[in-house]
Amino acid sequence: MSQKLLDAILEKKDLEAVAAVEKMLAEGYDPNKVLATCQQAMEIVGKRFEEKEFFLPDLIMSGEIMKKIMEVIKPWLKDSSDDKKSAGKIVFGTVEGDIHDIGKDIVIFMLEVNGFRVYDIGVDASPQKFVDKIKEVNPDIVGLSGFLTIAFDSMKKTVEAIERIGLRDKVKIMIGGGTVTEEINDYVRADAYGEDAITAVALSKKWMEEK
Ligand code: B12
Incomplete structure (x- = not known):
């Protein structure tokens, strides 16, 4: 430090x-x-x-x-990265109502450095925006970022919207952002919570290996 x-x-x-x-x-x-x-x-x-x-x-x-x-x-x-092969597709965004994007950008950057193709849908991204991008690019993983307390409901709604279009079993969903915890993950019903960019990369690699 x-x-x-x-x-x-x-x-x-x-x-x-x-x-x-x-x-x-x-x-x-x-x-x-x-x-x-x-x-x-x-x-x-x-x-x-x-x-x-x-x-x-x-x-x-x-x-x-x-x-x-x-x-x-x-x-x-x-x-510092040694792994540059294409590792899978990820749709990533900051959820509806939230415009914090510093953490999102760091995570996306680290994923790209590790070979993932990331589709960044920006901030304040509605469940529909996630759904549209998922339909368009058919990703392996979806990443939801959010910092505000209200982001938890947006994350939950986004997961539900993915369920409604019948793609919940086709994608792994990870969530993260300053105030997100394991408990929030249970509430949102995503597949995993990651506390930092390194965890986001580790989770994504693990899921691609399991495919
Ligand atoms: C900078 C900042 C802002 C900037 C954001 C600039 C930007 N371009 O992002 C601005 C000024 C715009 C802002 C606005 C607001 N903010 Co603000 N902001 C912050 C602050 C100080 C830092 C956030 C940050 O960038 N951290 C650094 C990054 C690197 O950390 P991170 O996002 O957590 O990301 C890491 C991990 O979480 C993880 N990660 C992130 N996303 C994901 C996703 C996945 C899938 C995974 C696995 C991991 C992962 O990896 C990242 C890298 O390691 C925080 C305080 C704090 N505790 O950090 C408050 C904070 C988040 N803000 C807060 C508030 C209240 C607001 C406002 C409502 C203020 C207002 N009155 O208008 C608005 C809301 C605007 C909105 N609708 O979103 C509160 C939120 C309280 C709450 N729980 O709801 C906080 C906690 C401050 C506080 N303690 O009161 N804010």
Whole structure:
């Protein structure tokens, strides 16, 4: 963990945050660990927002910094991957009512680096939008991302919509996002919950092997 990076994000100093990331990577730091530090910083940002110490502009700014950092980290993550063969198709989106996409983009990137073909349907994606894309591309896996509490119902509705078109047995469904837990997975009736991008890749690989 780098205190310098954490502080730069919390103080919303984008240039310092990016410089700290560049330095860490150049010194041989594991890019996944750099990402973990950023996620930790975002959790603190969230807590401060809850405690009314930070406000919406702080959330927006920290989101922007996170995106800039991702651009710096991406090439390093690419280099660290050794598995580039085509591994299956995944439809992925942030569910209806939710526009948080930083986590979604990280997960998609990691899946692509590991050879998956990912169809990103964006944010605030309705159950119908998922259904339409699933019908169009016939994926092996569907990934639902969401951060807000209201996203849990959207996830559940999306799974039900996939059931209604008779494709529930044809796709594996994984869910994730900051507040998602194993219990939420039981509620949503997806196949699995993943706590981070690495788990998303591991789950997807496991399901493709089982096919
Ligand atoms: C940045 C941010 C924003 C930015 C988002 C920018 C963007 N482009 O995404 C903006 C400013 C837009 C925003 C808006 C809002 N936000 Co906000 N936001 C955050 C914040 C600080 C960070 C989120 C983040 O990017 N984290 C970092 C990423 C990397 O983590 P992640 O998403 O969890 O992703 C990782 C894993 O979860 C996993 N993963 C993610 N998806 C998936 C999917 C699958 C299938 C798998 C397997 C894994 C997986 O892998 C990822 C990488 O490891 C969080 C606080 C927090 N605790 O993090 C609040 C937070 C999520 N926001 C919150 C709120 C309340 C809001 C607003 C309602 C505020 C408002 N009053 O308007 C709006 C809602 C807008 C909407 N309709 O969606 C609350 C949610 C509370 C709740 N439980 O409902 C939080 C928790 C803050 C808080 N503590 O109060 N927000």
